[in-house]
Amino acid sequence: MRQHLIMGNWKLNGTKASVEALVEGLKAPVAAAANVEVAVCAPVIFLGQVEQLTAGSALKYGSQDADVHTSGAFTGENSPVMLKEFGCKYALVGHSERRTLHAETDAVVAAKFVAIQAADLVPVLCIGETLEQFEANQTNAVVEAQLKAVIDVAGIEALAKSVIAYEPVWAIGTGKTATPEIAQAVHAHIRAYLAGFNADVAAKVQVLYGGSMNAANAADLLAQADIDGGLIGGASLKVADFTAIIEAAAK
Numbered sequence: 001m002r003q004h005l006i007m008g009n010w011k012l013n014g015t016k017a018s019v020e021a022l023v024e025g026l027k028a029p030v031a032a033a034a035n036v037e038v039a040v041c042a043p044v045i046f047l048g049q050v051e052q053l054t055a056g057s058a059l060k061y062g063s064q065d066a067d068v069h070t071s072g073a074f075t076g077e078n079s080p081v082m083l084k085e086f087g088c089k090y091a092l093v094g095h096s097e098r099r100t101l102h103a104e105t106d107a108v109v110a111a112k113f114v115a116i117q118a119a120d121l122v123p124v125l126c127i128g129e130t131l132e133q134f135e136a137n138q139t140n141a142v143v144e145a146q147l148k149a150v151i152d153v154a155g156i157e158a159l160a161k162s163v164i165a166y167e168p169v170w171a172i173g174t175g176k177t178a179t180p181e182i183a184q185a186v187h188a189h190i191r192a193y194l195a196g197f198n199a200d201v202a203a204k205v206q207v208l209y210g211g212s213m214n215a216a217n218a219a220d221l222l223a224q225a226d227i228d229g230g231l232i233g234g235a236s237l238k239v240a241d242f243t244a245i246i247e248a249a250a251k
């Protein structure tokens, strides 16, 4: 049985005050949902604060990106080793906003995936198709290519120590969620594709759904056999909404 993992991606949002209110507000719901792992991916500037606030809580946290380098002359970047020192468990990699807005290629994503694991963090590999690709029936081919790029560099065994997040780009921040049936079909395809390399890895890896998951639709999505949790943007910024998703995952 794969454990449910509910992960917030705060993106570029928050203040010191809102971060404190959010983390404090999540402590009780996280403690109550002992069978669910809950994590938040904060802007790096807040990670020290999150580290202090989460002390003694089961709430985990991570970054939204990481550089491929450990240290050196790379102005503006954040090293996976530094993220580890600040207590991160996870690092998102290949989020569609990084791929699109920062021109991160499959090769860059694969290199970051390896660097994140080398620092003993768990990469959360984000994959998913655009609306154009969805409408052209290319979803399966797109996610296969995104997975293959990482498998080629990191090896299939490395996927066992990672999390995959299927985030259809057309569902991110749009209020348009993939139906549970559509999402389940893609998740099952991802697992079947991985099983072609290694059945144990395919059975073990958690595959999260992301894209306008909210308090109202979470239960139906999380009830699907191959949906092991959620990567949540907008709804992770509100204690009540994120709590409802955590509770749906705990059932």
Ligand SMILES: O=C(CO)COP(=O)(O)O
Pocket: 009, 095, 167, 171, 172, 173, 174, 175, 210, 211, 212, 213, 231, 232, 233, 234, 235
């Ligand atoms: O991109 C996402 C999480 O990484 C999803 O964002 P929304 O939940 O705001 O659609």
